[in-house]
Amino acid sequence: MSAVASSPDPMFPRPYRVHRVTKETSDTFTLELLPEAGHAGFAFAAGQFNMLYVCGIGEVPISISGDPGVPQALVHTTRAVGAVTKGMEELKKGDSIGIRGPFGTNWPVAEAEGNDVVFVAGGIGLAPLRPALYQVLASRERFGRVVLLYGARTPEDILYRKQLKEWRADLGLEVHVSVDRATRDWRGNVGVVTTLIPRVPFDPYNTVAMVCGPEVMIRYTVMELERRGVAQENIHVSLERNMKCGIGFCGHCQHGPNFVCKDGPVFPFSRVRDLMNQREV
Amino acid sequence: MTKFFFPDLGETMFDGPTTLEPILAEHPFLKGMKKEHLALITGCASNVKWDAGTYLFREGQGADQFYIVRQGTIAIEAFSPAHGPLVLQTVGEGDILGWAWLVPPYRWHFDGHATDLVRAIAFDGKCLRTKCEKDHELGYELLKRFSEIMSQRLDVTRMQLLDLYDDMPTKGIRRK
């Protein structure tokens, strides 16, 4: 399920201009980028990632979190945790960032047509899932129930709040959010996102599930989904490993025999089940 | 166990034990119970209701009941002097609430706060405790089911503890 890279040369970053940097939560921000000098747009498939280069600091892999149907803007939501992402957070409108990509496999949105779709996102894991949400909602009538189960640390860490509300109101996206900790100001669910799985009605035998978040959360989410009766071939997960080149040459991203950069990052769970039960793979 | 969905209640359903029995027999929590045990348990059951914002139970109070929630959400809270009520977990339709009635000293460990209108089936724990002492088979059946609930709650609580979304599970811990 690999989309062919639209980049002419995957070795060299192409400059993109920062259009906007938006702070989402205390440690998360969104970059909106426009291509330099008259390029049409950035074609990608939901689930793919780019290598983002800040000249003078370094390069990191970040999932694309924008709308695949709107290639004119390239959007990345990320946490500011290291030198490169912290440097990115300081960028201003008009600054440049280097892009190599898109790389990797995509969420099986087209293959999910005709089914219920359940997205399960943990924390920043909502960002790589958002393009799939855009894509499903753009052809809403082709899918059954569309459900988003989203776990965040606190109510302040909820991403894309406004957009989720709009989608819930206008497009029949069922959104269930649960936070790990809250005060009484939060009137919604408190508890890990897996507690939402038994509570939400969907037909497990006709459901495609797409899961993204910390690996521990993915394991327990899959356990709950399987307990509901969803088959492992219909559960797709997005994994992460150390990446240097992004195109299968440096060897860093190997997870067992799989290269997360080119055999993933999106995998059917059946392909990674045994690996995820092993330590230090 | 999978989610059990209650038939739509409406405002007028203040039923006695005889109407509750068929509903309870189908609930996954009580499935597989012998008829006499089910009758015993249903005999201790009644419908209850709390308005939004009221407490079902308070920390330290005698715990003589447990509930199957039919409607609404209950926030399990710990009260902290500086920060007010902190929500640990929310429990909703179909969930089982309360096992302190089974475990000495039979006192609630946390506050149970109705976030919205709550309807539940309440079970007289004090009465059931006495019955379990006499009928150990009943006791074992109930303990089997409650230990599963506790195990699930412990699992999800442990996951909450990991604070996974922060992605810094070892923050503050010096690594060798």
Added chain:
Amino acid sequence: MGLETGTAYILGADGLSALFQAIVDSGHTVVAPTARDGAIALREVGSPDDLPAGLTDEQAPGSYRLKERSDRAVFGHTVGPDSPKRWLHPPDFLRFRAHRGEKSGFTLEKGDPSAPKIAFLGIKPCDLAAIGRQDRVFLGGPFAEPVYAARRQEALVVVAQCTEAHGTCFCASMGTGPRVEAGFDLAVTELFREGRHELVVEVGSERGAALLTGVPKKTASSGDLAAAKGASAKAATEMGRSLETTGLKEALQAKAESPRWEDVERRCLSCANCTLVCPTCFCSTIEDTTDLTGRVSERWRRWDSCFTLDFSYIHGGSVRRTGASRYRQWLTHKLASWIDQFGESGCVGCGRCITWCPVGIDLTAEARAFQPAPARGKE
């Protein structure tokens, strides 16, 4: 010209010098085995006199010794610590230089794309097989790795068929030697018969054929070829080690939790020597460095090793924290996952990892520990 692929010739003592000159005249730098720092190592050499005539090696786990031969054989050794990957997949490579402009804009100055013309003279069949492994890695996917591709395109390969096998060799188990039939430009087998010191040269390509045009030679007889093949066949019986590959992949992939990994961890230093000397290991890293002004950055591609702790670093920690998991990664990749990824084993049986491991860990012994013992009656 009349010289065809598949034909074979006999060269005398002067023939090797003439061949060397022909290679130099074709514009190639010769990389050949030469005695250096106590080992027979691959180096750029200027003359056929640099070849290690009369020298051989004695290898064992954690041990390499240079020895004198009783004859003046030039190719009478196995492999040293270097392999062709040093030239085809160079240890350091400047990918680009970025000049930072205003508003963190940058212009890229791409690294030198030109490839030096290298002729490997006297590499062994196992190393030819290793080149084939790396061809699959770097050229077999949707993107070709340009540095490797350019160098590979230019490279001339003259293989020296092995007539001896030493203490850590096991190419016969891996099906990569001691003799190869194809994939080279020329292949030489060194023979001493009835006091004559000769090379049987097999032509493997048009480029190889072209090199021989001016070289004094005679057509090889079927007896000459048989002698060459016979010498390699004898080497096949002298292998210092063996590796049973049947069922090995499945065994390794099934036994991720085996206590054997902790056992090897007690010995392994995670020094990464094995990955450095292995002719198929290809892992690299990307280092972005800046000068003091912060205006000029360089991206370097450098060799890396899965044995380093930060190889698998992600989100504040490394996935493979223990030495056991890193040794497991290397061995499982080499002998099992590589087959899933590229359709063949990553190991060519050269034995370098065994020789150059400072504590003498023997890959064949570690692999054997994972395989079920063959049913062979009472043991």
